Amino acid sequence: HADGEAVAYDVVIVGAGFAGMYMLHLARGLGLSAIVLEAAYGVGGTWFWNRYPGARCDVESMQYSYSFSEELQQEWHWSERYASQPEILAYANFVANKFDLLRDIRFNTRVVRAAFQEEDSHWLVSTDAGNRYQAKWCVMATGCLSAAQTPNIPGLDSFKGQIYHTGNWPHEPVDLSGQKVGAIGTGSSGIQVIPELAAQAKHLYVFQRTPNFSIPARNKPMDAEYEHSWKSNYAERRAQARTMPAGILSELGAKSALDVSAEERLKEYERRWALGGTGLTVAFSDLLKNADANETAALFVRGKIRSVVNDQKVAEILTPVDHPIGAKRICADTKYFETFNRDNVTLVDLRSNPIREASSNGILVGSELYEIDSLVLATGFDAMTGALSKIDIVGRQALPLKEKWRDGPNTYLGLMTAGFPNLFIVTGPGSPSVLTNVIVAIEDNVEWIADCIEHLVDIDADYIEAEAAAEKTWMEQVRQAAEGTLYVHAKSWYLGVNIPGKPAVFMPYVGGVPIYQKICEGVAADEYRGFIVAGSFGLRKK
Numbered sequence: 001h002a003d004g005e006a007v008a009y010d011v012v013i014v015g016a017g018f019a020g021m022y023m024l025h026l027a028r029g030l031g032l033s034a035i036v037l038e039a040a041y042g043v044g045g046t047w048f049w050n051r052y053p054g055a056r057c058d059v060e061s062m063q064y065s066y067s068f069s070e071e072l073q074q075e076w077h078w079s080e081r082y083a084s085q086p087e088i089l090a091y092a093n094f095v096a097n098k099f100d101l102l103r104d105i106r107f108n109t110r111v112v113r114a115a116f117q118e119e120d121s122h123w124l125v126s127t128d129a130g131n132r133y134q135a136k137w138c139v140m141a142t143g144c145l146s147a148a149q150t151p152n153i154p155g156l157d158s159f160k161g162q163i164y165h166t167g168n169w170p171h172e173p174v175d176l177s178g179q180k181v182g183a184i185g186t187g188s189s190g191i192q193v194i195p196e197l198a199a200q201a202k203h204l205y206v207f208q209r210t211p212n213f214s215i216p217a218r219n220k221p222m223d224a225e226y227e228h229s230w231k232s233n234y235a236e237r238r239a240q241a242r243t244m245p246a247g248i249l250s251e252l253g254a255k256s257a258l259d260v261s262a263e264e265r266l267k268e269y270e271r272r273w274a275l276g277g278t279g280l281t282v283a284f285s286d287l288l289k290n291a292d293a294n295e296t297a298a299l300f301v302r303g304k305i306r307s308v309v310n311d312q313k314v315a316e317i318l319t320p321v322d323h324p325i326g327a328k329r330i331c332a333d334t335k336y337f338e339t340f341n342r343d344n345v346t347l348v349d350l351r352s353n354p355i356r357e358a359s360s361n362g363i364l365v366g367s368e369l370y371e372i373d374s375l376v377l378a379t380g381f382d383a384m385t386g387a388l389s390k391i392d393i394v395g396r397q398a399l400p401l402k403e404k405w406r407d408g409p410n411t412y413l414g415l416m417t418a419g420f421p422n423l424f425i426v427t428g429p430g431s432p433s434v435l436t437n438v439i440v441a442i443e444d445n446v447e448w449i450a451d452c453i454e455h456l457v458d459i460d461a462d463y464i465e466a467e468a469a470a471e472k473t474w475m476e477q478v479r480q481a482a483e484g485t486l487y488v489h490a491k492s493w494y495l496g497v498n499i500p501g502k503p504a505v506f507m508p509y510v511g512g513v514p515i516y517q518k519i520c521e522g523v524a525a526d527e528y529r530g531f532i533v534a535g536s537f538g539l540r541k542k
């Protein structure tokens with residue numbers, strides 16, 4: 001780099017999470033030279049950063065793992081039904097070593113700019129250290145939930161204690177024992193961290209703006225028989241999972257919640273509640289489509305909250321009423337609602353009284369100052385577009401991606417965006433991604449991208465770009481798919497409304513893994529319908 005020359009590769013991959021690692025593996029398999037640029041000092045992506053106590057996946061560990069290598073999936077042993085963050089990170093490292101990935105990953109390297117060079121259809125990628133990489137293909141494997149969001153609370157800078165964000169938790173141990181701790185945020189992260197904070201802190205104040213639905217995860221040590229049942233026909237089960245909308249092998253209720261008797265419905269909800277995990281929201285076929293059907297499940301969970309929480313005034317504050325169950329991502333917890341029965345936990349309702357400001361020693365809500373020593377922010381992410389918008393991505397005719405996406409992200413299949421040739425996005429906006437087992441979504445996208453690059457190399461083309469018209473049609477499909485569901489009735493990060501100024505556009509594709517995958521495969525089989533494919537110089541429309 002000394003002379004400022006860009007180092008040349010066939011493929012530059014941004015991010016060494018599950019997407020970037022697999023992309024590197026497949027790029028190598030094609031005989032291409034590839035490099036991964038990663039801001040962290042290790043692999044694992046979101047599982048590298050989210051080290052807060054209680055961090056755990058809400059997809060069962062037998063499923064939340066790569067399926068591309070039979071040897072890998074047989075060899076790896078998960079110790080619990082739902083894997084904890086340290087175990088998932090250990091798995092990511094195991095994969096990196098097994099497939100010898102580390103030698104082509106540059107750690108502590110944050111990509112700050114990626115610019116398309118029109119003269120030779122290459123991407124020039126620059127890092128925070130001033131290094132530059134040049135490649136024909138650039139793959140953004142930057143993740144959907146990787147840009148942590150800190151709320152704009154007046155006076156937060158003046159707070160003298162420590163502030164921790166769940167999405168960017170310190171790597172050295174955090175000891176909160178004997179402290180008065182404040183926690184803001186009651187989404188999936190908050191619901192996981194709050195019981196752990198309560199167990200450590202002298203006193204915990206939970207500042208809650210919107211209550212959430214949560215189902216007990218009922219996590220437990222891995223059952224040897226269960227593990228064996230998966231491993232004895234893993235490939236078949238993975239294939240079955242891919243026939244399900246979320247890419248998760250689960251028991252999907254086929255009936256409408258309104259077509260069964262109240263007793264049958266209750267029995268089914270009780271059964272699923274006892275099983276634990278997020279499966280309650282697929283107990284019936286129409287829970288995310290029909291508001292009346294949804295209300296039956298919502299009522300059931302509200303009743304459970306009231307039965308778990310002793311103080312009924314507290315229970316009421318914890319009871320979600322503003323959104324259909326499942327329309328915001330459903331949470332899975334371990335003793336979350338029980339935590340509010342502890343003497344050292346106080347729930348502060350922000351709905352009636354928002355946070356006014358932070359002071360040097362606490363949080364001011366209305367006229368009440370809650371004195372705290374440390375503050376934990378579980379305030380979420382700039383989802384799906386946040387990591388991309390942190391990079392200065394510049395396409396054809398010097399068009400910044402941020403400019404193009406000013407009114408919301410537009411992609412074709414979530415994989416590419418018009419005006420940005422040769423730039424692929426893994427699990428981009430407009431793909432099912434965050435509504436699925438994201439590892440399934442990642443594998444499908446990465447394999448599609450690898451096949452696409454292989455095809456382009458085979459036919460001696462070195463330029464691919466989404467057609468504006470195909471993109472427009474796809475975005476319309478994404479919009480229509482969401483419109484028929486209850487998802488659009490919640491103020492969620494799926495819609496981007498948790499980020500001030502972000503356009504309210506429902507970003508993921510709701511159509512599910514099988515339909516999406518069929519569409520993507522169909523497009524590829526039809527000579528990349530909707531894409532402009534061209535040779536080195538001068539466009540040759542296919």
Ligand code: NA7
Pocket residue numbers: 145151152153166184185186187188189190191207208209210329350355378379380381493498
């Ligand atoms: P989420 O689900 O976006 O939750 C963020 C929480 O933080 C939510 O309860 C917010 O309340 C709350 N929040 C954010 N800003 C504020 C302010 N200013 N004041 C009070 N409360 C605030 O993020 P998570 O990290 O929990 O989960 C994200 C995904 O990661 C999750 O779905 C899994 O897929 C993994 P609000 O609801 O906006 O009123």
